[in-house]
Amino acid sequence: MNKKSSFDRWIFHSYSGTPEGLGILRIIFSSFLLFFLIPGNGIAHFEFISSIPADFFNPPPGPLRLLGGYPELIVFRFLRLIIILSAVAMMLGFFTKKASIAAGISILLLQGAVYSVGKVNHEILIGMVPLLMAFSNWGAAYSVDEFGGQVSNRKIETWPITLLSIFLAFMMFTAGFPKILGGWLDLSTQATQGHLMNQYFENGRQALLAPFAVKTDSTFFWEILDWATVIFEIGFLFVLWKPQLFKVFISLAVLFHFSTMVILNIAFLPNFAVYAVFMNWTAIYISLDRFFSRGGNAQKYIYAVATGISILFFGGLKWLSSQNIVLRNSDLTLHEVILVSFALVVVIAIGSWHLLKRLRQAS
C-alpha cells in the first residue's frame, strides 16, 4: 500500500459512523452544550465583566487586544443568545450545518471576551467540535432537515472526527511536553503533590478526596502519578495513527479526569464533549433501534426520545446542581461530579464488555 493511500485510509476510514449514530451524538452534544458548556457563568457573570473598568482589562495576546476594554453587556448577551439559538437548532437538526458553524464561532468569540479578565481557560475544543462536525453531515438523520426533505445526501463524513483527533492529540502533547521540561520526571520532586497543595491551600479546593490526598506523604505514590500523567499526555500523539488505541487513550483520559476531580477538584468538563465524539454511536443507535422495534415500527420516535431524554437528563442535572445541596463551599459542582463519574462508569462498562468478548473468543 503506498503512502498516499494509507494517509487517505487514515483520514477517511479511521472512524466509522452512520447518519443515525451521528444524529444521536448531535442531539446529546447540543443539549450538553446548551446546559453546561456555554462560556461564562451566565448573565450575572457577564454583567460583572462588562462593569469592570478598562484598568483591569487584560486580554491575552491576540485579536482581543484590538479592543480597548471589556465589551458592553449587550455584546455578551448577543453572543450568548446566538449560542443558545444555534445549539437549539443543532439539537433539532434545523439548518444543521449553518447552526453548527454559528455555534462554533460564537462560542470562540464569547470565550475570548470572558478570558480578557487575564486568564485563558483551555476550552477551545468546545467550539471546534461543532465547527468540525458541521462538515460530517451530522444533521442527515433525526433532524428537521431530514423530515423537511432538506437532506439530499445522507452520506456522512468521518474525516472531521479524524481531524478532531489531531487537535486533541496535539493539545494533550502541549500539556505533557512542558511537564518534561519543568522536571515532572525528576524523582526527587513530586509535582502532582505540589499542585495539590496549591489547589488545596491557595484555591480552597478541599472537596471529595482532597483532604485524604493532602495527608498522603508517599513519595512513591506521587511520583507514579507524575510519570503516569506525562506518559498519558504525551502518548496521545503516538497513538494518533491507531484509532483503536486512540480510543483506549480516550478511556484513560476519562480515568485521568476522574482522578484529577477527586484529588485536585478540577473536573475539566469541556473535554468530555470532545471525548464523546469518539464513542461508537452506531452501536448506541442499533441498541435503541432494537429496543424501539420491539413494539412495532417505533424507530421514528428515536429522534423525539433522544431529544427529550437528553433535555430532561441535562436540564434536570443542571437544576439539581443549582440547588447547592452539596459541595456548597467548593467551586466543583454537583453536575460535574455526576457527569465525570457517569463517564467513568460508561468507560468501565465498555472496557468490561470488550474484555469479556475477548475472553469468550479466546475460550
Added chain:
Amino acid sequence: MNKKTIRKLFIGVMIFLPLQYAMVGIVGFYDAEPWPAFVFPGFKSVPVIEGSFETEQKVFVLVPEDDQSDSLKKSPAELFPEIPVSQLSGFMRQNFSDETDFTLLSPEGKNWLLKSAELAADTDLMEVSLITVYEYRRFENGEMILDSSSVEQVQTIVMEEM
C-alpha cells in the same frame, strides 16, 4: 469538500499546530499566553516540598470609614465572587501582583475597586490595601500542619479622599 481539499486541510493543520505552538512559547515567554491557541495547560512548574511547603495568598485589608471598627480581611474570592476560581488566580496575577503600581489606577478603576470592597465588607470604607500572606506547612504525624506564617508586601491600593 473533495478529497484533495481535505487532504490539503489535514496537511495544513499538521504543519500549523507545531508552528502555532512555537508561537505560543515565544509570545508566552515575552508577554502572556496568546488566545486563540490550540494548547492545554502545561502546569510546568514543580512546587517543591522539602520538609515544609510554602503557600502564597493575596488578602485584601479593608479599613472601615468608621474608625471605631477593626479592619477586615477579605480573600480575592470574597471581593470578586463573580470571577470563577479557575480564573481568579489569573485575574489577581495580572492586576494585583507585587509589581503593580496602583497609583496608575484611573479614578474609575479606584472607585470600582472601592465599591467592590464595600460590597464585600458591607460597610463604607476609607482604605483598601493588599497584603501577601506566606504560610509554611509541614507534615507531622500524617497531618499537614501550619508551621508559621508571615506577611509581606503591604500595598495601599485605594484611599477614600477625606
